[in-house]
Amino acid sequence: MATTMTFDTLKFANHLKAAGIKPEHAEAEAQALAEVFDINLQSVATKEDIRLLEREIKQLEERLNERFDSKLLQLDQRMTIKLGSLMVIAVSVVAAMDKFLR
Numbered sequence: 001m002a003t004t005m006t007f008d009t010l011k012f013a014n015h016l017k018a019a020g021i022k023p024e025h026a027e028a029e030a031q032a033l034a035e036v037f038d039i040n041l042q043s044v045a046t047k048e049d050i051r052l053l054e055r056e057i058k059q060l061e062e063r064l065n066e067r068f069d070s071k072l073l074q075l076d077q078r079m080t081i082k083l084g085s086l087m088v089i090a091v092s093v094v095a096a097m098d099k100f101l102r
Contacts, residue, residue, distance in 0.1 A: 009034045 009030040016026035 007034045007037050 009027075012033065013023075013026040013030040016029060017023055021029070
């Protein structure tokens with residue numbers, strides 16, 4: 001979004017002239033400053049730009065949270081299966097040892 005700002009070069013030049021700056025220097029400084037403002041203000045973010053970025057960041061955060069929750073659930077399921085498998089193996093080993101040692 002473009003930022004609109006008015007810079008009164010005539011008023012600025014008149015202030016410089018009143019301060020004792022030569023008229024041609026005052027006018028050149030005013031014009032140069034106006035160009036600097038014009039160039040630099042083209043890249044300044046507006047409140048709307050910031051709001052748009054905030055919305056995009058919130059959407060990204062929500063998508064990442066959903067992916068994280070999904071991955072966490074998958075991990076939980078895999079860990080439950082592995083723990084159950086280990087318990088079955090442990091019980092089987094104990095039962096086999098009990099039969100073998102009798």
